[in-house]
Amino acid sequence: MRSLREAVAGFRRAPLLSGLSMTAIGLSVFIIGLFALTAHNIDVALTGVEERVEVVAYLKDGTSSGQIEISRSEIESFPEVREVRFVSKPEALYNAQRELTEFSDVFSDLEVNPLPASFEVRLNPGFRTPSHADAVADRLSAYEFVEEVRYGREWVDRVYALRRIAAGSALMLGGSFAAGAMLLIGIAVRMAVLARAREISIMQTVGATDGYIRRPFLLEGLMTGLAGGGLALLLTRGAHAAVERTLFSVAWLPLEWVVGGMIFAGLLGVAAAARAVRRELRRLDVV
Amino acid sequence: MIQLRSVTKTFDRSHPAIEGVSFHIRKGEFAFLTGPSGAGKTTVLSLIHMQHMPTSGEVRVSRFSSKRIRRRELPQLRRRVGYVFQDFRLLESLTVSENVAFALEVTGAPRSKIGPKVQRLLGQVGLAARARSLPRELSGGEQQRVAIARALANDPLVLLADEPMGNLDGRAAAGVFSLFRDINALGTSILMATHDAELIRRHSDLRVIELEDGRMVFDSVEASA
Numbered sequence: 001m002r003s004l005r006e007a008v009a010g011f012r013r014a015p016l017l018s019g020l021s022m023t024a025i026g027l028s029v030f031i032i033g034l035f036a037l038t039a040h041n042i043d044v045a046l047t048g049v050e051e052r053v054e055v056v057a058y059l060k061d062g063t064s065s066g067q068i069e070i071s072r073s074e075i076e077s078f079p080e081v082r083e084v085r086f087v088s089k090p091e092a093l094y095n096a097q098r099e100l101t102e103f104s105d106v107f108s109d110l111e112v113n114p115l116p117a118s119f120e121v122r123l124n125p126g127f128r129t130p131s132h133a134d135a136v137a138d139r140l141s142a143y144e145f146v147e148e149v150r151y152g153r154e155w156v157d158r159v160y161a162l163r164r165i166a167a168g169s170a171l172m173l174g175g176s177f178a179a180g181a182m183l184l185i186g187i188a189v190r191m192a193v194l195a196r197a198r199e200i201s202i203m204q205t206v207g208a209t210d211g212y213i214r215r216p217f218l219l220e221g222l223m224t225g226l227a228g229g230g231l232a233l234l235l236t237r238g239a240h241a242a243v244e245r246t247l248f249s250v251a252w253l254p255l256e257w258v259v260g261g262m263i264f265a266g267l268l269g270v271a272a273a274a275r276a277v278r279r280e281l282r283r284l285d286v287v
Numbered sequence: 288m289i290q291l292r293s294v295t296k297t298f299d300r301s302h303p304a305i306e307g308v309s310f311h312i313r314k315g316e317f318a319f320l321t322g323p324s325g326a327g328k329t330t331v332l333s334l335i336h337m338q339h340m341p342t343s344g345e346v347r348v349s350r351f352s353s354k355r356i357r358r359r360e361l362p363q364l365r366r367r368v369g370y371v372f373q374d375f376r377l378l379e380s381l382t383v384s385e386n387v388a389f390a391l392e393v394t395g396a397p398r399s400k401i402g403p404k405v406q407r408l409l410g411q412v413g414l415a416a417r418a419r420s421l422p423r424e425l426s427g428g429e430q431q432r433v434a435i436a437r438a439l440a441n442d443p444l445v446l447l448a449d450e451p452m453g454n455l456d457g458r459a460a461a462g463v464f465s466l467f468r469d470i471n472a473l474g475t476s477i478l479m480a481t482h483d484a485e486l487i488r489r490h491s492d493l494r495v496i497e498l499e500d501g502r503m504v505f506d507s508v509e510a511s512a
Contacts, residue, residue, distance in 0.1 A: 198376070198378075199378060201376075202376055202378065202389075203389075203393050204361075204365070205336075205365060205370050205376075206365065206366070206370075206389070206390040206393060206394075206437065206438075206440070206441065207361075207362040207363070207364075207365035207366035207390075207393065207394055207441060208362060208393030208394065209359070209362045209393075210358070210359070210362075212393055212395070213393075
């Protein structure tokens with residue numbers, strides 16, 4: 001109770017600095033929030049893409065139906081594989097005619113069907129990553145009747161790279177803003193300590209523990225941090241709404257991420273305050 | 288109970304504030320620490336209170352030694368060593384009783400015990416009727432009594448007093464001094480820094496330790512031994 005009263009008094013003593021500290025934390029967590037929003041939406045998109053990750057093995061002409069049956073059941077037994085669909089040459093042509101209507105003339109003039117038969121291999125959830133698709137492709141290529149294996153590797157790789165860039169940028173930009181925020185909170189807390197230097201030195205004289213003296217300052221840091229977190233949440237929510245309204249539909253962050261962000265902001269405040277108050281207490285007391 | 292062994296303290300590489308000071312204050316003893324301004328009296332008190340650590344030598348207070356004490360043990364030491372300043376150092380925004388209660392609150396004493404104890408302490412220093420006053424409404428002598436009540440709050444073994452009557456007129460000073468004698472009579476040791484030669488002369492039964500330019504030049508206990 002005493003700590004809370006004094007923490008609030010700390011805000012009142014230097015409202016501008018407290019406001020600045022809160023805004024700085026708010027901005028740093030907002031930046032992290034924006035990138036988190038990007039990363040999360042890439043994640044959501046990736047799940048959709050991953051569901052469609054398919055490895056296609058084109059077979060040489062003249063592959064016997066016996067070979068096809070045996071290899072098909074072998075491939076189905078791969079742990080990564082969910083299902084294998086055999087597409088025969090006529091079926092491939094039929095599909096092509098249906099899907100590529102602008103070339104229907106070309107297809108109907110053909111005397112020989114140029115399209116190969118293929119296995120369309122779908123992967124199990126958890127195996128829909130570039131590296132697993134790669135492994136399956138390698139094993140498929142090992143069959144001597146397989147002419148070529150294809151999957152959207154480059155594309156999948158690129159989406160993954162994009163996600164990594166979003167996460168990396170969030171860490172770097174958010175991190176540097178967080179460092180700035182910590183500096184500001186440090187100054188605010190140091191000023192609060194100085195404003196109460198006389199009281200603190202009396203506390204030390206009569207035998208108050210460091211913990212007792214520190215508590216209101218840490219609470220002040222926590223409150224600044226949480227307020228900054230709240231500000232960041234509002235800003236991120238605003239940015240989300242703006243994108244929804246003007247550009248395209250995006251997913252909002254999962255609850256755990258929001259809670260994690262608030263906790264991070266609170267801890268940032270406490271850590272900055274702890275650092276500042278520790279330094280000042282040692283300066284006031286000379287041991 | 289308080290022991291200084293060849294204690295030297297140098298601040299910032301200047302010449303030592305005190306050098307080779309040794310003495311021993313026993314339980315229940317009352318001693319003056321005297322000498323001209325700058326002789327090192329306050330330095331000695333601050334070393335006993337362990338606001339500073341000796342550059343060399345050792346300070347022992349009860350079971351605490353300057354050589355071994357850890358930062359987190361300092362509050363325990365400070366509760367055993369009351370400190371009274373020349374300028375009282377009361378918190379102006381708190382009432383008399385709150386100033387005394389403050390010393391108990393910071394040690395985490397239970398609230399139910401604080402009220403009665405504060406009343407008893409204020410009674411002991413003769414200020415029971417001024418409990419709700421603010422420090423600025425009190426005379427200098429009364430303010431110093433509040434500071435003494437605060438220093439006594441945690442039942443210290445010893446009171447360190449740094450020129451406690453330095454800001455008081457003759458009558459108030461005499462009253463405060465007699466309060467120190469009463470406290471001493473109840474068993475609390477007292478080490479009082481003063482440069483008031485007249486006061487020392489009037490109380491020739493008490494021990495006198497004299498410093499000059501950071502060195503101990505006289506100890507009435509050794510002189511009489």
